[in-house]
Amino acid sequence: MSSVRIRTRTTRRGQRRYMVAYRLGGRYGQDRSAGTFHKLTHARQRMQKVQELIARGHHDQIEELTNPAANGTVPEPAGTWTGLHQQWLDGTHNLKPSTRDTYRRHGRSLARAIGDQDPTRFDWQECRDLVTQLVQRGLAPRTVKAYIDTFKLVLDYTGVDPNPARDRRVKLPHRPAKQPNIPTPRRSETTSHHTSCLPSTPSKPPGSG
Numbered sequence: 001m002s003s004v005r006i007r008t009r010t011t012r013r014g015q016r017r018y019m020v021a022y023r024l025g026g027r028y029g030q031d032r033s034a035g036t037f038h039k040l041t042h043a044r045q046r047m048q049k050v051q052e053l054i055a056r057g058h059h060d061q062i063e064e065l066t067n068p069a070a071n072g073t074v075p076e077p078a079g080t081w082t083g084l085h086q087q088w089l090d091g092t093h094n095l096k097p098s099t100r101d102t103y104r105r106h107g108r109s110l111a112r113a114i115g116d117q118d119p120t121r122f123d124w125q126e127c128r129d130l131v132t133q134l135v136q137r138g139l140a141p142r143t144v145k146a147y148i149d150t151f152k153l154v155l156d157y158t159g160v161d162p163n164p165a166r167d168r169r170v171k172l173p174h175r176p177a178k179q180p181n182i183p184t185p186r187r188s189e190t191t192s193h194h195t196s197c198l199p200s201t202p203s204k205p206p207g208s209g
Contacts (some may be wrong), residue, residue: 002025002053002054003022004020004022004023004034005020005021005022006021006040006044007019007020010137016038018036018038018042018043020035020043020046021033021034022062024059032062034047034050034062038120039120039158041157042087042157045091050062080116080117081107081111081114081115081117081154082107084119084120084149084154084157084158085107085110085154087158088154088157089103091157092157103150106147106150107150108177110150110151113130113133113134114130120156121162122164122165123184124167124169125164126164127151127164127167127170128171129147129167130151131148131170131171131173134147136169141173141174141175142175144174148170148172152166
């Protein structure tokens with residue numbers, strides 16, 4: 001009987017890595033790797049995918065999961081914003097095409113601000129600095145909020161807890177309040193003048209009609 005499991009190893013720097021191992025053909029089969037991940041959440045997702053492929057008998061497709069170069073693509077490093085954002089998009093299946101395109105644009109714009117930093121290591125001060133960068137680029141408050149909302153969702157997906165982008169000390173720019181349309185004195189006088197110039201409706205004489 002085939003099996004899939006997650007193995008945990010620790011690097012020399014004390015960082016944990018999670019490898020998805022699977023075996024075809026029962027206890028005497030050879031262990032194979034379906035990928036190694038920085039986050040346990042991602043390893044569990046890969047394990048679930050491998051289990052589905054084994055159940056359908058699509059054993060040849062398992063190797064394609066760990067060989068993205070076979071279809072002409074090269075993945076971003078797991079710890080970069082672009083890589084994490086793409087993993088979040090790939091793992092979120094309830095998005096409309098238009099919404100997915102919007103999130104993709106958010107991701108590209110945030111990538112210019114974050115660069116090659118690992119956002120899963122951000123603290124609230126770095127999230128605050130990210131907001132500052134977006135504001136300094138001249139983005140509207142509602143646009144800054146939309147970008148940071150996307151950033152929050154990606155960190156939630158990667159299992160960062162607590163999420164520093166949700167810290168109360170990370171302040172977003174306020175949208176300017178809509179000013180009421182108060183007529184100026186000149187406009188008031190003009191309106192009053194036009195009103196007084198309107199012909200009055202003649203009253204009917206008593207007993208007419």
